[in-house]
Amino acid sequence: MVGRGDTLYSIAWRYGMDYRQVAQWNAIRPPYTIYPGQMLRLTKPPKAASTTTAARKSSSNSPRAPAASTGTAASAPKNPASTSRSKKRTTAAATYDNAPVKRWQWPAKGKVVTSFSRSGGKGIDIAGRLGQLVVAASAGRVVYSGSGLIGYGQLIIVKHNKRYLSAYAHNNKILVKEGDTVTGGQRIAEMGRSGSNRAMLHFEIRRDGKPIDPLRFLPK
Numbered sequence: 001m002v003g004r005g006d007t008l009y010s011i012a013w014r015y016g017m018d019y020r021q022v023a024q025w026n027a028i029r030p031p032y033t034i035y036p037g038q039m040l041r042l043t044k045p046p047k048a049a050s051t052t053t054a055a056r057k058s059s060s061n062s063p064r065a066p067a068a069s070t071g072t073a074a075s076a077p078k079n080p081a082s083t084s085r086s087k088k089r090t091t092a093a094a095t096y097d098n099a100p101v102k103r104w105q106w107p108a109k110g111k112v113v114t115s116f117s118r119s120g121g122k123g124i125d126i127a128g129r130l131g132q133l134v135v136a137a138s139a140g141r142v143v144y145s146g147s148g149l150i151g152y153g154q155l156i157i158v159k160h161n162k163r164y165l166s167a168y169a170h171n172n173k174i175l176v177k178e179g180d181t182v183t184g185g186q187r188i189a190e191m192g193r194s195g196s197n198r199a200m201l202h203f204e205i206r207r208d209g210k211p212i213d214p215l216r217f218l219p220k
Contacts, residue, residue: 001039007178008032009143009157013167015042016122018209020162099139101160104217105184107137107168108191108201112215122211123167123204130172130199134189136182137166137203137218145178152202153194158182166214169202170194 002011008028012019023032025041034040107126114125136158143165144157153170160166172192182188193199205214 002034002036003148004036005146005148006034006036007144008034009159009165010146010149011040011042012209013144013157013165013206014149016206016209016211017042019165021209099161101138101164103184104138104205104219105135106218107166107203108132108134110200113200116211116213116215123169123202124214126201126203128191128199128201130191130193132191132199133187134168134171134191134201136184136186136188137205137214138164138184140166140182142176142178142180142182142188145174145176151195153192154189156188158188163207165206167202167204167206169204170196170200172199 008023009019009032011034012022019032022040022042023029025043025045028034108128109132110126110128112124113127114121116122116124138158138160140158140160142156143159144155147154149155152167154172154174156168156171156174156176158166158168168189170192171189173190174188175190176182176188191199191201203214205212205217
């Protein structure tokens with residue numbers, strides 16, 4: 001069930017899944033708006049279930065069944081300001097979906113104190129000082145900014161294109177909000193030390209929802 005503050009990206013991140021797959025299984029279209037209380041499927045629906053879901057969706061679009069309680073975008077109240085913001089988010093999403101990641105850079109200065117491990121750590125830890133600058137590792141769009149994912153503290157997730165996302169965890173202060181576009185090297189947070197006795201940034205890169213070693217992409 002979707003909780004307050006959840007986004008499609010944060011839910012997919014939590015379970016190590018590709019947000020596009022989760023969206024497809026739940027018939028959610030860009031900009032991937034979800035609502036508290038909405039139930040999401042995290043496994044591929046059976047063929048019969050898919051047919052039933054499609055039939056229900058078709059029925060819900062008819063005048064006789066407005067689908068006010070489905071928790072989908074159709075239940076959201078319509079107003080010009082909301083529609084305008086939605087269109088802007090959709091345009092921004094399309095821009096970064098189709099753009100290649102031209103260059104990666106270090107999100108913070110410091111020593112790597114924890115390396116990537118396929119069996120455990122999903123990213124790297126970069127030691128630094130409290131309040132130290134944290135920057136976007138590449139250009140993209142902020143798709144999550146908050147503290148709703150257990151074990152990550154104050155977290156930022158940046159979407160770079162259809163395949164790549166990066167995450168910046170355990171921040172002391174977040175300087176961007178969801179929907180913001182950022183450039184590589186742009187300040188997005190200040191380093192914190194949640195879950196540790198020393199200040200550090202936990203940094204991850206995921207491709208198609210799967211964690212990969214950031215050191216493969218960061219400058220040597």
